[in-house]
Amino acid sequence: MDALNIRGLVKKYGDFEAVAGLDFSVREGEIFALVGPNGVGKSTTLKMISTILTPTAGSISVFGLDTVAAAHAVRSVISYLPEEAGAYKNLTGREYLDFMAMVFLRDKSRAAEAVAYGAGLSGLGARLDDKIKTYSKGMARKLLLARAVMIKPRLAILDEPTSGLDIVNGYEIRKTIKDLAAGGMTFLISSHNMAEIEFLSGRIGVINKGRLLACDTPAALKSQFGTEDLEEVFVRLTQ
Amino acid sequence: MNIFMVLLRKEIKELLTRQLLFSIAAMILVFYVIGKSVGSHSRASGASNSIVVMDLDRSELSARLLAAMGGGKTPLKPSAFTDIESAMSAPEHSGESSFLVIPAGLARSVEEGRPSRLEFYSRFRKRASGLGAAMAASRIRKVSSLAAAEASSYALERKAPGLPPSFLRDPAPAVEFVVVDGRTEQVPLAQVVGFMQSQSYFFPIAVFFIVILSAQMIMTAIATEKENKTLETLLSSPLDRRMLVVSKLTAAAIIAAGLSGAYLLGMRSFMSGITAAAEGATAAAAGPALAKLGLVITTQGYLLIGLSVLVCILCSLSLAFILGMLAEDVKSIQAMLVPLMMPLMLSYLMPIFIDLSTAGWGIKGLLYAIPFTHAFLAPRAVMTGDIASVVWGIIYQAAVFAVFVTLAARLFSGDALLTLRLRLPGTRRKAAAQ
Structure with a gap:
């Protein structure tokens, strides 16, 4: 079964068509990257998959569950990390993980288990007991990624997971994603960093103006365009 | 632990910041200092002049x-x-x-x-x-x-x-008698009016402050969640969205109730300083006559007023909740308060200058349609024994609250929360979605 199946997806804001008929699917255990210039509908697509926005037309199914008709059930199998998301600054890192674990799992013992796992993943150690407002951007992002995956979702949707991070923090987050995917978790990632995409993803979907322009493995795309540079593929597709 | 309590605890932790506590303490201190200074200055200037x-x-x-x-x-x-x-x-x-x-x-x-x-x-x-x-x-x-x-x-x-x-x-x-509901007492009308006014201007000021403060608090909380995108995370969770609305409102109401106590304490110090210098003695002299006329508030009366204030705060919170959802960002909160401030000012100021019992139907309709008016008028109504109007006011406010909460929950469940923006003059324009 596909982890994600999107057919004829359209999203309109008044007269503006943010997503204009997308079709693609993501296999279970795969890391799929959605790439494209700014403002072409990547975040809107991720929000529709996360059940935060409803499609104007078309359908999305997550592990066979429709995101409109079975939105509540979909929310139980996904975890979404928005681009440049923040956390509750007056909570400590641990309190934030506690809170989110309870919100997603609703069971004290499962939540405690998830928090222990998330605390380890975050790599924040004793700083987890400090208030989030004292964290650097990298620390906050690692906490948020830990939050997103600690509940072991079947599909993790990450919008620009390493945006604005330094090399070390970016590397650690990419490594975590790769390790989790090896353990069977499915990832749908949006990113502008082509090196990151190439390192992480099994397949790439390139979109522009709300439409899918290409969808294949990085190697296949490079071969198709006769280049060794994935960025060149991206530029030639989107210009 | 109950999921509602988990949400409530987080909301309270987010709202109850050190800065908020400091500003409340400072406000109480300011009221206290003004009240005490006015009183002592008046006494001092009375002695020296x-x-x-x-x-x-x-x-x-x-x-x-x-x-x-x-x-x-x-x-x-x-x-x-x-x-x-x-x-x-x-x-x-x-x-x-x-x-x-x-x-x-x-x-x-x-x-x-x-x-x-x-x-x-x-x-x-x-x-x-x-x-x-x-x-x-x-x-x-x-x-x-x-x-x-x-x-x-x-x-x-x-x-x-x-x-x-x-x-x-x-x-x-000449001897003056005041008749209230068939009860007659020998007391100058000026003293009765003075006492009633001293009771009914202290109270609305406090309610006004509480409503504005709690509304601002919840609007900022929602706009911050939107801006930080923590709201998107919550919306993608398996939580019932109505529970998110109710937990936010409850947390804001609990903090507002605590703040009301603090404000009332500060205002009491402030007003006692002012009235001691001005007309406290006159009002006190009329006390026994006022009690015989039934123009005092009993414990049940205070409870009724408290209930009226509570539903008034809930109304303002639910309206502020909707306005907060429509706000572009935290910076636009000040402008977004205008739709709340306008009816609030009307319902606070107009009854001071207009006798609602003899006012035209247009003015009456306008003021009674504003839910806050009922809380502002509650102390006077309780003092004059008009309990029915207070009870109807509470029922009306509760109905308005129910409508606002339903609307808030609907907005919270749809795309509007992330895509709808109310742009007031002076607010920054921003793309509805990326």
């Missing part, structure tokens, strides 16, 4: 006038100067603002039935602020009235011996 008296007549009448005037609370300072210019420019009187000249020959003029006069001079400082000038005017009015009564007695004793001057001056004195 005496009246300098130049008795140029030195007669039995002038002695009686001084005794009568000195019998009040205003201290009199005798002066040896014989003309007002010298007295006012003398260094020893440089701090004085009120002067009285009793002219030579006053007693003889009164005895012979010729008109004479007492001359009061007031030094008015253009740059002076505060209540000093008004209090000096009140002092002179009181003292001149005592002097006029004594001069009148002196003239009557000589022209109509055998009859008491008080009888001749007012052979049929």
Whole structure:
């Protein structure tokens, strides 16, 4: 079964068509990257998959569950990390993980288990007991990624997971994603960093103006365009 | 732990910041300091601002006038100067603002039935602020009235011996009665009005502050969640979205209830300072009569008022919740408060100037349609025994609250939360979605 199946997806804001008929699917255990210039509908697509926005037309199914008709059930199998998301600054890192674990799992013992796992993943150690407002951007992002995956979702949707991070923090987050995917978790990632995409993803979907322009493995795309540079593929597709 | 309690605890932790606690403590302190300062300043200025008296007549009448005037609370300072210019420019009187000249020959003029006069001079400082000038005017009015009564007695004793001057001056004195719901008490209307006003202006100010503060709090909380995108995370969770709405409202209501207590405490200090200096004594004198007229608030009355205020706060919170959802970002909160401030100001200010019982249907309809009006009017209604109107007000406010909460929950469940923006003049334009 596909982890994600999107057919004829359209999203309109008044007269503006943010997503204009997308079709693609993501296999279970795969890391799929959605790439494209700014403002072409990547975040809107991720929000529709996360059940935060409803499609104007078309359908999305997550592990066979429709995101409109079975939105509540979909929310139980996904975890979404928005681009440049923040956390509750007056909570400590641990309190934030506690809170989110309870919100997603609703069971004290499962939540405690998830928090222990998330605390380890975050790599924040004793700083987890400090208030989030004292964290650097990298620390906050690692906490948020830990939050997103600690509940072991079947599909993790990450919008620009390493945006604005330094090399070390970016590397650690990419490594975590790769390790989790090896353990069977499915990832749908949006990113502008082509090196990151190439390192992480099994397949790439390139979109522009709300439409899918290409969808294949990085190697296949490079071969198709006769280049060794994935960025060149991206530029030639989107210009 | 119950998921609602988990949400509530997080909301309270996010709302109850050190900055908020500090600003509340500072506000209470400001009220307290103003109240105490006004009270002590008024008492101090009352003691120092005496009246300098130049008795140029030195007669039995002038002695009686001084005794009568000195019998009040205003201290009199005798002066040896014989003309007002010298007295006012003398260094020893440089701090004085009120002067009285009793002219030579006053007693003889009164005895012979010729008109004479007492001359009061007031030094008015253009740059002076505060209540000093008004209090000096009140002092002179009181003292001149005592002097006029004594001069009148002196003239009557000589022209109509055998009859008491008080009888001749007012052979049929007026007595005021106030009737409330068939109960009659001998008490001046001015005292009843003074007491009612002192009770009903203190309360709405406190409610006004609480409503604005709690509304601002919840709007900021929602706009911050939107801006930080923590809301998107919550919306993608398996939580019932209505629970998110209710937990936010409950947390804000709990904090608002705590703040109301703090504000009332501060305002009580503030008002007690002001009223002690101004009309507290008058109101206190009317106390027993007011109690007999039923114009006091019982414990049940206070509970009813509290309930009215609670639903008023809930109404404002739910409206603020919707406005917060429509706000572009945290910076636009100030502008987004306008749709809440306008009805709030109307319902607070208009009943102060307009008698709603005799107002036209248009004004009545407008004011009673605003849910906050019912909370502002509750103390007066309870005091006058109009319990039915308070109860109907509470029911109406609860209905408005239910409508707002339903609307908020609907907005929270759809795309509107992330895509709808209410743009008021001056707010920044921003793309609805990326």
